[in-house]
């Protein structure tokens with residue numbers, strides 16, 4: 238009996254480990270874009286767009302820069318004006334869950350109080366479900382010399398389903414860059430969390446399979 242219980246436990250752990258695996262999607266902004274006010278990205282490369290970035294800036298955004306010598310941006314990133322509020326919007330075409338994370342850089346020549354990024358996440362009803370605010374700082378990619386621009390990382394976790402998010406940036410010279418926009422929002426991802434009853438059932442199933450194999 239102890240043996241069976243142990244096997245059920247192992248089965249449950251296996252199912253939990255599998256369902257907890259992260260299928261992160263990361264948009265690296267490698268498409269060549271110049272002056273687009275709205276653009277859809279297929280971050281998980283399955284042929285279907287996952288996110289649409291848009292701006293009210295008539296000059297749009299670009300995929301360019303900010304140079305090789307950065308910690309959180311592997312150029313190109315998505316680049317645009319920081320003079321608006323919001324400066325940038327992202328809509329999740331199949332919704333997003335769990336978390337969102339990205340690197341940002343700001344066109345300032347010092348890391349000061351006006352060099353920051355604000356990020357707010359909303360559900361389909363327009364309720365704010367998560368937010369983050371971070372100042373940009375110089376990093377030291379080689380240990381001694383400061384990065385090309387002040388930079389940082391925005392990271393939010395949330396329960397519920399995100400429909401869209403708004404970005405606001407502030408910098409000395411009015412430009413921002415973001416890169417490596419990561420989360421669970423890809424069209425190939427199955428955004429379901431198994432319920433405890435399902436986990437136990439699946440665990441029993443795994444045990445059943447193992448048991449059947451042993452008998453055989």
Ligand SMILES: [Ca+2]
Nearest residue numbers: 265311312313
């Ligand atoms: Ca990139």
Ligand SMILES: [Ca+2]
Nearest residue numbers: 281283285424
């Ligand atoms: Ca896709």
Ligand SMILES: [Ca+2]
Nearest residue numbers: 319320321406
């Ligand atoms: Ca702004």
